Amino acid sequence: MLQVSIYRYNPETDQQPYMQEFQFDTEGKDLMVLDVLEQIKAQDSSVTYRRSCREGVCGSDGLNINGKNGLACITPLSATVKNNKLVVRPLPGLPVIRDLVVDMSMFYAQYEKIQPYLQNNTPAPAIERLQSPEDRAKLDGLYECILCACCSTSCPSFWWNPDRFIGPAGLLQAYRFLADSRDTATDERLSRLDDPFSVFRCHGIQNCVNVCPKGLNPTRAIGHIRTMLLTRAT
Amino acid sequence: MVTAVTSFGRSGTSDWLVQRVSGVILLAYFLFIAWVVLSGVDYVSWKALFAQTWVRVFSLMALLSLAAHAWIGLWAVVTDYLTERMMGTTGNVLRISSQLAIALVLFVYVVWGVQVLWGY
Numbered sequence: 001m002l003q004v005s006i007y008r009y010n011p012e013t014d015q016q017p018y019m020q021e022f023q024f025d026t027e028g029k030d031l032m033v034l035d036v037l038e039q040i041k042a043q044d045s046s047v048t049y050r051r052s053c054r055e056g057v058c059g060s061d062g063l064n065i066n067g068k069n070g071l072a073c074i075t076p077l078s079a080t081v082k083n084n085k086l087v088v089r090p091l092p093g094l095p096v097i098r099d100l101v102v103d104m105s106m107f108y109a110q111y112e113k114i115q116p117y118l119q120n121n122t123p124a125p126a127i128e129r130l131q132s133p134e135d136r137a138k139l140d141g142l143y144e145c146i147l148c149a150c151c152s153t154s155c156p157s158f159w160w161n162p163d164r165f166i167g168p169a170g171l172l173q174a175y176r177f178l179a180d181s182r183d184t185a186t187d188e189r190l191s192r193l194d195d196p197f198s199v200f201r202c203h204g205i206q207n208c209v210n211v212c213p214k215g216l217n218p219t220r221a222i223g224h225i226r227t228m229l230l231t232r233a234t
Numbered sequence: 235m236v237t238a239v240t241s242f243g244r245s246g247t248s249d250w251l252v253q254r255v256s257g258v259i260l261l262a263y264f265l266f267i268a269w270v271v272l273s274g275v276d277y278v279s280w281k282a283l284f285a286q287t288w289v290r291v292f293s294l295m296a297l298l299s300l301a302a303h304a305w306i307g308l309w310a311v312v313t314d315y316l317t318e319r320m321m322g323t324t325g326n327v328l329r330i331s332s333q334l335a336i337a338l339v340l341f342v343y344v345v346w347g348v349q350v351l352w353g354y
Contacts, residue, residue: 160314164235193246196238200246201310229247 002026002081004036006047007089009096017096019087026077033065034072036086049100056213059148063100064089069150069211091153093162106162107149107169113192114166114174119185135181142176142221144214145169151208151218157201164197168208168218171199175221178228190229199225238313240333242306253306256299263296281354290351297347301340308336 002024009017022040034054041047049072052058056074063072066080066087077086094102120129152158152167166174174193177183193199199222208218242249270283283289316329 157314160317160320163319195235196241196246196249196310197235197313198246200250201314203310226247226250230251233245233247234251 001084002036002077003085004040005085005087006037006040006100007096008047008099010046010098024086030076030078032073033063033070033075033077033080033086033088034061036077037072037088047100048098057146059146062091062148062150062153062213064092064153069154071148071150071213074213091149093153093159094149102153104149107147107152107167110152110162110166110170111147111173113198114170114177115185115189116173116177118177118180118183119188120182121184129182131181138179138181139176141216142172142179145172145176145216146214148213150211150213151216154207154211155202156205156207157203161197161201165201166193166198168202168222171202171225172216172218172221175225178225186228187232190225190232193225194229194233199229241309242302249306252302256303256306259295259299260303263292263299266292284351284354293351294348297344297351301344304340305336309333312336 004022004024005019006022007017008014008020022043024036024040026036032054034051037047037049037051041049049063050060051073052060054061054073056071059071061072062069065072065075066082066085068080069091070080072088080086088100090096090100090102094104094106097103147169149169151172152169155165155168157165158167174189178186178189183189202219202222204219204222206219209216209220212218237244242252270280275283284293312329312332316332317325319325321328
């Protein structure tokens with residue numbers, strides 16, 4: 001039997017959060033963590049978490065699984081369970097609304113700050129703004145982010161300054177627009193990132209790279225932003 | 235966002251660059267001092283070494299780098315942990331008083347260091 005320990009907190013009835021233990025029979029199958037949660041919820045419908053697509057595309061079920069952030073739907077038990085124990089907690093650093101559901105407002109506020117949309121002050125062409133295959137290739141490894149918040153909530157700099165440090169997810173997207181050949185707001189974007197917190201709270205510990213369920217590399221993107229800032233500021 | 239007036243250069247890019255350059259200078263200086271000490275040194279040769287202007291200039295450069303490096307590093311630490319977000323208004327009092335204490339210590343070290351380098 002798999003020992004499953006789930007973080008529980010209902011602000012209406014609980015004084016404090018607590019860990020609830022469940023015994024779970026996997027019947028020898030290598031299930032995804034989400035499958036385990038679904039079956040536990042079938043026994044105890046009060047267990048609360050977010051989920052939607054169940055295939056690592058929507059980014060709803062970012063959780064702290066055995067101490068490491070990841071998407072429950074694409075994390076197989078074989079990749080995370082040691083000593084027959086599965087501990088599931090909400091993403092660290094964000095306020096808990098209930099059980100495994102966190103309030104992502106601070107995360108989205110940082111995303112909003114980087115103005116995550118194409119800005120171009122030249123007249124719109126008749127059909128579309130063209131981009132060479134080489135310029136398009138620069139967006140690979142950036143556009144795939146699903147905003148699950150696994151990276152930003154594993155980053156100590158984001159834990160201490162979620163209001164001032166953009167965090168790895170926001171910065172990956174900031175670079176996605178800085179690197180886009182069709183975007184003409186590069187200078188304005190960079191000037192909003194020059195302060196000591198937005199980008200420079202990143203000390204390069206790469207927790208973000210370690211947890212990203214899509215295999216993206218925010219640290220590298222942050223390095224590119226830093227190079228762009230330095231190039232223009234020196 | 236309000237400009238961080240206590241950061242070293244008022245800009246993250248500037249602080250980052252100063253931190254890296256001062257780090258390289260400190261590494262070079264400490265390798266130099268380690269090499270001098272390891273190759274054997276007595277009072278006479280140590281005094282003769284520091285009688286040379288270039289050693290004093292290099293030492294002052296390292297001292298100023300140390301002050302800048304320490305300020306940028308400790309500023310990042312106190313603005314991470316000693317904040318209103320982490321500990322309420324106590325955080326603000328602790329942060330500003332720590333910054334004053336750190337600035338005072340670094341200032342004293344720099345002036346004292348100049349006296350040591352050129353005073354003997």
